[in-house]
Amino acid sequence: MPNLRIFLPKVIKASIIATSKKYDYIIAGAGLSGLSLAYKIRQISALKDKSILLVDKDKKDKNDRTWSFWSHKPHIFDSILYKEWSQILFANHQFEKTYDIAPYSYKMIRGIDFYEHTLGFLNEAPLTDFVFGDITEISETADETTLTCNGISYTAPTLFKSFTDKIDFSKSNFVWQHFKGWIIKTEEPTFDPNLATFMDFRVEQDGETRFFYVLPKDAHTALVEIAIFSNTIPESSFYDPYLRDYIREYIGCKKYEIIEEELNAIPMTDFNFNPNPSSRIINIGTNGGSVKGSSGYAYKYIQKETDRIVTHITDNKLKQYKPLKNRYKFYDSIFLNAILTNKTSGEKVFGHLFKKLSPQLIFKFLDEEATFFDDLKVFTAPPTLPFTKALIEEVFKSK
Ligand SMILES: Cc1cc2nc3c(=O)[nH]c(=O)nc-3n(C[C@H](O)[C@H](O)[C@H](O)COP(=O)(O)OP(=O)(O)OC[C@H]3O[C@@H](n4cnc5c(N)ncnc54)[C@H](O)[C@@H]3O)c2cc1C
Structure with a gap:
């Protein structure tokens, strides 16, 4: 059971705020990316004078999701791992196989444990406030951003936004x-x-x-x-x-x-989420394009993204923050094209990958850390014709 005493964050009293309150950073949406970012900023002693406001319409007091991911390194939230596994099983209609995945392990964190841990820590941290409520407006001027919630305005030079507005995906895979x-x-x-x-x-x-x-x-x-x-x-x-x-x-x-x-x-x-809609608003998490298009995994990409943002803040280079652009976005488009137009199927692709390659290589590829030579192994494990056709279509597609 979650420890509600620790977990319930300190909420700033709206009644004592005159018209607006100023912060250094506003984090709109306190889910995985928002809480990871606030937690990591608060780990840096050089940023201890920076004030943070987190705003969410949800109290984060339920186990609303579980995050699974593979890792071969110690990780900032290892203390709240619910479980980790040293072996994984893959099965399809053709075969079934168990793999030892060392040096990786497959890990799981329960949403409630993450919320309790990060909110419990942030609750004790100075200069860190929370507002619960529906964010009704986010706006900006040349000098600052303004967020409105419960009819009250909060301002900051920089705002991180972790929830999506309605998106028209019709032009994307x-x-x-x-x-x-x-x-x-x-x-x-x-x-x-x-x-x-x-x-x-x-x-x-x-x-x-x-x-x-x-x-x-x-x-x-x-x-x-x-x-x-x-x-x-x-x-x-x-x-x-x-x-x-x-x-x-x-x-x-x-x-x-x-x-x-x-x-x-x-x-x-493969929708092109715009992580920098302006110089003062930075989209993060799902809203910053951190869900991997071809797998739906997001946990590790969000950890990498929030690490990079914190480095940019400490280096005083936040204005230059840009998400990493790499060849994997294009690979995701090819995969999605091939699956969505029935050139092949998820079962066939993953079946061929797990039949011919080690899970360690597959993880490395999905982590976007493979060499070009590894990429070739991955692309040639399943029959190549569907991917070649998808590649040609994606190259000639006007996006
Ligand atoms: C059930 C589930 C299981 C998943 N499992 C995995 C997994 O195993 N591995 C993996 O890598 N990924 C997984 N994902 C994908 C991804 O990791 C999660 O979706 C992750 O929570 C995304 O983080 P985020 O910060 O972008 O969004 P969220 O965590 O959803 O945070 C967004 C926050 O914004 C708040 N918000 C939205 N609108 C408003 C508003 N108007 N006013 C105030 N607050 C607002 C929401 O309440 C929410 O707290 C899973 C996703 C789901 C939904």
Whole structure:
């Protein structure tokens, strides 16, 4: 259970603010990227005199998501890891294989643990305020930005915005990755606590990309989740028969209790999110384009992004901050094109990758840290024709 005493952040009293209050930084949206950024700024003693305001309409007191990611390095939020696995399983209709992933491990952080940890720390930090409420306006002049919430204005020279306005994705490759997961508790010992099912495509694909993942906490408890790439997001009840069938057929369990549920969607797109809409507003997180277009993973990209922003702040170079541009954005476009136009399928692509390459190489590639030679191995593992066609289309596409 979350420790609500520590967790509930100190909220500034709106009544004592005259007309507006000035800060050095306003962070609009205190989710993964907003809280990571505030937490990291507060770790730097040279920035201890900088005031920060965080604003969110949600109290972040629920376990609304779990983040999984692979890593081979110590990581700033390692102390709140819920679990890590040294082995992963990949399966599709052709094969099933377990891999040792050292020096990597696959890690999981529960949203509630992250919110409690970061808000608990920020709550004690000086010059750090929170406002709960719906942000109704963000504006700027040449000198400052203004955020309005609960009818009150707050100003700062720089504002980080971590939520998206309505976006027209129609000119981009775009698909929703939507999912529903159950944390189940089984009567009998059922799971290998050291083995995470990374992707299991043994589910009717129905012309889409559909897979399960299973993240066990112990022999009796696991998150079992189905992820689907499609243009529309169905009702919550749509996923239930798939979850029930998978738990019965592949986990081999009849008696279990559902103790938590998660349901949500992430945009997978090569849409050109504009991280710097102006010199004073910097978009971050999903809104800054940090969700990887071809996988939907965002946790590590958001950590890299917030690290870079903090370095720019400490180096007094925030005005020059630009997100990293690299060849992987183009690779994501090729992947999305190939999947969305049915040149190939997610099951086939990932099946070929896991059949022919090590997970370590696949992780390195997905981390955007591979060499050009590694890229060639990845591109030539699946049949190359669908990707060659997609590449040609993307090169000639006017975006
Ligand atoms: C259920 C789920 C599971 C995921 N699992 C993984 C995973 O396993 N691995 C991975 O790498 N990625 C995962 N992701 C993707 C990604 O890591 C998350 O979406 C991540 O939370 C994105 O961080 P963010 O800061 O961009 O957005 P958020 O964390 O959503 O933060 C945005 C904040 O803005 C606030 N907000 C929005 N509008 C307003 C407004 N008008 N006024 C005030 N506040 C507002 C929201 O309340 C929210 O707190 C998952 C996403 C979801 C939804």
